[in-house]
Every structure is written in C-alpha cells, then in structure tokens.
Amino acid sequence: MRQDENTYREPYQDGGFGMPVWLKWGSITGFIQVIFVITQYYIDPALMIVWWNSLLSVGLLVALMVGASLAQRERDGGWISYGASVWVMLRVCMLGTLISVLFMGLLYNVFDKGLADQMKEITLEQMEQMLENFDVPADEIEEQLEAIEARDFTQTPRALATSWMISVVFGLLLALIASAFTKKSEPLFADESTITHE
Numbered sequence: 001m002r003q004d005e006n007t008y009r010e011p012y013q014d015g016g017f018g019m020p021v022w023l024k025w026g027s028i029t030g031f032i033q034v035i036f037v038i039t040q041y042y043i044d045p046a047l048m049i050v051w052w053n054s055l056l057s058v059g060l061l062v063a064l065m066v067g068a069s070l071a072q073r074e075r076d077g078g079w080i081s082y083g084a085s086v087w088v089m090l091r092v093c094m095l096g097t098l099i100s101v102l103f104m105g106l107l108y109n110v111f112d113k114g115l116a117d118q119m120k121e122i123t124l125e126q127m128e129q130m131l132e133n134f135d136v137p138a139d140e141i142e143e144q145l146e147a148i149e150a151r152d153f154t155q156t157p158r159a160l161a162t163s164w165m166i167s168v169v170f171g172l173l174l175a176l177i178a179s180a181f182t183k184k185s186e187p188l189f190a191d192e193s194t195i196t197h198e
Contacts, residue, residue: 021075022091025068029092030099032060037103045115046122062174064096065089069182079186085179086172093171101164108155116153124148 036057040047047053072088073080080088108115124145131141152159 021068021072022088023095025064025071025088026092026095027099029061029064029096030103032064033057033096033100034103036060037100037107041107041112045118046126049119049123049126058174061093061096061171062178065092065171065175066178066182068092069179073182073184077186079184080182081185082179082183085182086175089175089179090168090172093175094168097164097167097171101160101167104163105155105157105160116155120148120151120153123153 037048040053066089069080069085069088072084127148128141128145131144136144
C-alpha cells in the first residue's frame, strides 16, 4: 500500500533548503570546537590540556547534540523516537569531532610544528607540580616524568584517526544517555479533540 505523500516525510531531512539537521548542527559543532581551540591556543596553549578543558568540551558537545535532536523533533512535528534521536546525535558528534580533529592536525603539522614539543613540556611541568603537591616520593615522580617524556605528542594521521574514533565511541555513549531525555514518541491514536469535523 502506497504511503500518503502528504503525511510521509524523510525522517532525517530538514525543511527549507533540504539540509539534514545533523549536517547543519554537526557543522556548527565543528566550527565552535575549532573556535574554542583557537581561543585557547592564542591565550595560552597550556589551557588546551588543563583538567577543566575536557569537562567544558564534553558539556559543549552534549549541548549541541541535544540541540540537534530537539531541532529534529521540532521539524518532525514534535515527535522523535529514541533510535532517531541517537542517530541524529551520533552523526552530529561524528561530523563535529571530525572537523575538530582535522583542524588539530593542521594546527600541529602546518601552523605550529613546534607545538607538540611545547605541549610535552607543559605536560611535564603540570605533572611534576601535581605530584609534588601530593607529596609523591621523588623516585616515583621521576618515573612518571620519564614515562611522559617517552610519549609521542606528535599528531600523526594514525593518532588523529584514533582520537576521532575514541571521540565517536564516547559520543555514542553520550547519545544513548541524552536521547532518553529528548525522545518523544508520537501517540498511536490522535486526540479526538484536535480533529476538525467538516
């Protein structure tokens, strides 16, 4: 049986110019993340690895993913299934973090080729200070610093791809949780009070 063209809608297509909601919000997410990194980089590169930076980045990502799901729900008449919400959020995360990761690759390998060494030095200084504040024995501090010294801070294609995949997996977990709050199932039967009788 053919579906009524007046009621059927492609589930992930936005109105207007036909741009999918996830593509619009994913692009916005990537752009905001890039601006976030650029701001930190110019103020002080050390801000890129402080502990609260990760929390702020996650909070920003969740807010944008939820925003995309709500935008999709509004476009679809106020309803969105749990699965559809997860799928929209995940694709926003995938695109947004891809843009961010690609920019990080350019930042480390094109715009500032000495940034990897600078970030290693900052990490060593922060780790040493933290361990000293916790009264860690000197030999253990030295061991921890040597482990950091041995790490490769360069952003190779493999490192960037790994970072993106980890972000996607983490984004999926966030989408699975957040979608429980953004989903809104369409009722099986319409409210008779809303039906207009001719």
